[in-house]
Amino acid sequence: MPPGLLSLDPESRDPARAALNRIVALCAAVMRGAEGVVAAVAALLGAVPPVSYAWLGPAVAVNLSWTALFVWTALRHGLPSRLMAGELVVTGAFCLAQGRLVVAEATVGGASWIAVLVTMTILLASITWRARAAVPAGLALAGAHLAGAELAGFAGGAFTFGIHLLQIAATVTLMTLLRRSAGLADAALARLRAAQKESAVLRARRADERMQYSRVHDTVLNTLTTIGAGGAAATSRTLREQAASDLGELERIAAGTAATGGAVDLGEVLSGVAGRSALSVAAELRPQTVPRHVAEAFAGAAAEALTNVARHAGVGEARLRCDGAAGRVLVEVIDAGGGFDRARVPEGRFGLRRSIVERMESVGGGAGVESGAGGTRVTLWWSP
Structure with missing residues (x-):
């Protein structure tokens, strides 16, 4: 000028x-x-x-x-x-x-x-x-x-x-x-x-770090916890498949090339989650097409919910449901265990707050937990 x-x-x-x-x-x-x-x-x-x-x-x-x-x-x-x-x-x-x-x-x-x-x-x-x-x-x-x-x-x-x-x-x-x-x-x-730009960059870096930690938590740490709790034998075929999947996830994290594009059938993705669980999972999965990164969020949150059942519910089975209603995709993990008081969950507890709630919020969805003496229901949702 x-x-x-x-x-x-x-x-x-x-x-x-x-x-x-x-x-x-x-x-x-x-x-x-x-x-x-x-x-x-x-x-x-x-x-x-x-x-x-x-x-x-x-x-x-x-x-x-x-x-x-x-x-x-x-x-x-x-x-x-x-x-x-x-x-x-x-x-x-x-x-x-x-x-x-x-x-x-x-x-x-x-x-x-x-x-x-x-x-x-x-x-x-x-x-x-x-x-x-x-x-x-x-x-x-x-x-x-x-x-x-x-x-x-x-x-x-x-x-x-x-x-x-x-x-x-x-x-x-x-x-x-x-x-x-x-x-x-x-x-x-x-x-x-x-200053705002620098702050946004730092927030993005921290969000990426949290996502990486969450992915490690939902794969390797969950598998190691299952082994430590005696939930899988060393010769288990399921354990071998899970270990191979975890290794592939670690390689993707290291290379920074985890797939995020395209669309997948959420039912098929959740079927794999159910198959890798140490629990006996009754799966009711209707086909639901969602973006890949959304499916990964659902899968990670559902896997964490099933792991929590195995650790804390005192039961060996759970139900995994996938359905769509009122323009939303719904996924539920239900158990008949002893339940817990969510208000008493420590604020820094990584599994519930990070791997379930924040994982779904990161893709524009949400999560809710209902628990009582009759068991626990974890509800995950996402709207296109």
Whole structure:
């Protein structure tokens, strides 16, 4: 963006400056529009000899036409530098021709419609350009007004010139402070965005670590726990199949190539989970097609639920159900064991909270646990 160009681009990387630009452009359009109309009315009402309509009529027409163009451009495109250059040319021309456009009495104290128009143009230059351009532009315009007054033989030109100098100083100082404040706000926002990005990266890394831990927990650790609890003989075919599956999962984790795409039959995936369990699992599995990563979440959570049954329920069998209802895929693991009080489960217990609840939440699903004296029901769900 060229220096001094006020853009209305809402996608600016500097939101505070962009907001300032939009507000300034809107204010400029309103103020210049109102001033253009007021100047035209004042010019016509003050048209007494020696002012001639032969000069004043075209001047008023130019003023109104330029005012309309200025307002339209400011509202549509902001305040481009070429628009401000046009404003300086039009107002400067009125200044040099003021001997034919205003009467001497109207110039006392800088009260003529041209002097007021000069004030407006100085303000517009200050909000459009930075000080290094706005100050020379304001001085040039104030000089043009003074020169026009001297050529017409009007008194008080120097006094009006002094007023214009004060206006230049005040408006340039104000806009410099506003731009500096906007710059500080943008710098603070940039630091905030950088911090948020870094935080998001860290959260993603931690989520990935938790997922890897969960995958290890649901495979190798579960198998080792089953062996340690005497749930499988060393020569068990099921144990060999589970060990081979666990080894493949470890290799995928190491390579970072675990499959996540495509669609699979959840019923078939859960059938494998039931077959690898140390329990006697009664499976009721209706075909349900889901994305692969969702099936993996269901499988991991169901495997953890079955492992918990084997460890804590005091029974050797469980039911595994898969069905779909009301646009949701439902999976249930049910046992008839002694149950437990979920409120007494330690907050850091990895299996229930990480391998079941958080695993399902990671794919946009959920999990619920109901337990009592009659047994435990773990419900897993996911909606497409």
